[in-house]
Amino acid sequence: xxxxxxxxxxxxxxxxxxxxxxxxxxxxxxxxxxxxxxxxxxxxxxxxxxxxxxxxxxxxxxxxxxxxxxxxxxxxxxxxxxxxxxxxxxxxxxxxxxxxxx
Numbered sequence: 058x059x060x061x062x063x064x065x066x067x068x069x070x071x072x073x074x075x076x077x078x079x080x081x082x083x084x085x086x087x088x089x090x091x092x093x094x095x096x097x098x099x100x101x102x103x104x105x106x107x108x109x110x111x112x113x114x115x116x117x118x119x120x121x122x123x124x125x126x127x128x129x130x131x132x133x134x135x136x137x138x139x140x141x142x143x144x145x146x147x148x149x150x151x152x153x154x155x156x157x158x159x
Contacts, residue, residue, distance in 0.1 A: 064092040 069089045143150035
């Protein structure tokens, strides 16, 4: 089993600077140690022989319960707009929010 190269404090510091996160020296050491643990765990998982194992999206066999994709009649644009309090350019008119367009 190959030993993974650790993540250095300088690498964590560089990433923190890129993310504009200020970290103390103690935090940098702590995060570097945690990232090493994560990378080591992922490395161990990647070494598992998965030949013949069917990929799954769920740990249990689950039927998705999908329905057939059947086209159904929906409202026309005119039907959808006919009860609107205000319409402009064939669209609903709604109050402005968050000061947009000021």
